[in-house]
Amino acid sequence: MAQAAEKAKSKNKKQTKFSKETYLNWYEMMLRIRRFEERTLMAYGQQKVRGFCHVYIGQEAIAAGLTSAIRPEDAVVTAYRQHGIAISRGISTKECMAELFGKKTGVVKGKGGSMHFFSNEHRFFGGNGIVGAQIPIGAGIAFAEKYKGTDNLCVTMFGDGAARQGALFEAFNMAMTWKLPVLFICENNQYAMGTSVERTSNVQDIYKIGSAFEMPSEPVDGMRPEEVHNAMERAAEHIRAGKGPYFLEIKTYRYKGHSVSDPAKYRTKEELKEYKDQDPVKMTESKILNDKIATEEEINVIKDKIKAEIEEAVQFAESSPLPDPSELYDDNYVQKDYPFIT
Numbered sequence: 479m480a481q482a483a484e485k486a487k488s489k490n491k492k493q494t495k496f497s498k499e500t501y502l503n504w505y506e507m508m509l510r511i512r513r514f515e516e517r518t519l520m521a522y523g524q525q526k527v528r529g530f531c532h533v534y535i536g537q538e539a540i541a542a543g544l545t546s547a548i549r550p551e552d553a554v555v556t557a558y559r560q561h562g563i564a565i566s567r568g569i570s571t572k573e574c575m576a577e578l579f580g581k582k583t584g585v586v587k588g589k590g591g592s593m594h595f596f597s598n599e600h601r602f603f604g605g606n607g608i609v610g611a612q613i614p615i616g617a618g619i620a621f622a623e624k625y626k627g628t629d630n631l632c633v634t635m636f637g638d639g640a641a642r643q644g645a646l647f648e649a650f651n652m653a654m655t656w657k658l659p660v661l662f663i664c665e666n667n668q669y670a671m672g673t674s675v676e677r678t679s680n681v682q683d684i685y686k687i688g689s690a691f692e693m694p695s696e697p698v699d700g701m702r703p704e705e706v707h708n709a710m711e712r713a714a715e716h717i718r719a720g721k722g723p724y725f726l727e728i729k730t731y732r733y734k735g736h737s738v739s740d741p742a743k744y745r746t747k748e749e750l751k752e753y754k755d756q757d758p759v760k761m762t763e764s765k766i767l768n769d770k771i772a773t774e775e776e777i778n779v780i781k782d783k784i785k786a787e788i789e790e791a792v793q794f795a796e797s798s799p800l801p802d803p804s805e806l807y808d809d810n811y812v813q814k815d816y817p818f819i820t
Contacts, residue, residue, distance in 0.1 A: 507541060515562070534562030534732075538758050557637055557640060561574060563602070568600045571787055576588070576794060593607040610636060615634075624657075632659065632661070637665055637667065663728055665700065694716060701757075702761070712724075
């Protein structure tokens with residue numbers, strides 16, 4: 479009965495027919511992120527990137543669907559596995575790579591590293607290193623949008639591990655009480671560091687947490703940009719109508735370890751193969767070719783373009799200067815006068 483109800487509910491969901499341009503944009507975005515992250519791992523092995531580093535390989539369909547479903551003026555805040563989301567928001571691969579190299583030309587002038595990208599221009603507010611800390615931050619950004627009277631929303635992203643943090647429950651409660659324009663997204667890649675979801679909670683379908691607050695919530699196939707786009711579009715429409723927050727559990731998978739120092743031996747080869755058979759980049763390319771959405775020549779043009787772009791980003795990062803030590807405390811605080819504070 480429950481399965482039948484879920485199938486009926488799924489049929490009633492709004493489905494969008496996507497254009498050739500959308501499919502090619504998705505493919506280009508996902509391939510850009512994949513190649514960027516592969517070069518990041520290479521640079522880390524060469525000791526050109528230091529410190530913590532968490533790559534987005536396997537989760538690219540979320541970034542693609544996000545790009546097409548929301549507006550440029552909407553805010554996005556996420557966790558430390560964030561290179562892909564930052565790139566999807568329009569931050570250049572040059573700025574991102576330079577930041578990883580700790581260079582002055584990086585998106586935050588070489589001071590943030592892998593976990594702390596930020597760009598007010600692109601409405602991207604991190605990249606946050608503390609697990610779950612971005613969840614109340616996202617609710618706060620949404621509060622600001624409501625206070626200013628815009629119809630912008632704040633996409634607040636976190637992982638399955640952060641879904642166990644108390645800050646989530648506090649933020650969910652306040653967001654529903656005040657009907658804040660916030661889209662909460664759990665990127666469930668199955669593992670919080672090395673611990674699987676089933677070992678951390680009795681509630682393994684994380685989207686069900688929203689029901690405790692009567693928040694509209696649903697699971698999403700995070701390996702397909704079509705499904706991600708449709709779910710986010712539905713959620714955004716609900717939020718912009720003034721109905722308050724929405725919660726999506728986007729089920730995805732990371733092909734690499736939690737960080738560069740994680741050999742990921744807690745996963746079986748069979749499990750990894752099962753998810754690699756659903757590789758979002760390869761599946762999207764196959765759909766484009768099999769459905770004759772575009773030709774192989776058009777796909778190869780995109781591949782060549784991305785290859786050249788990533789090589790240029792690495793060269794840019796390598797040739798850029800390091801920040802001057804005298805700039806260590808610059809940009810940490812901003813003095814701003816508010817007329818309503820005396």
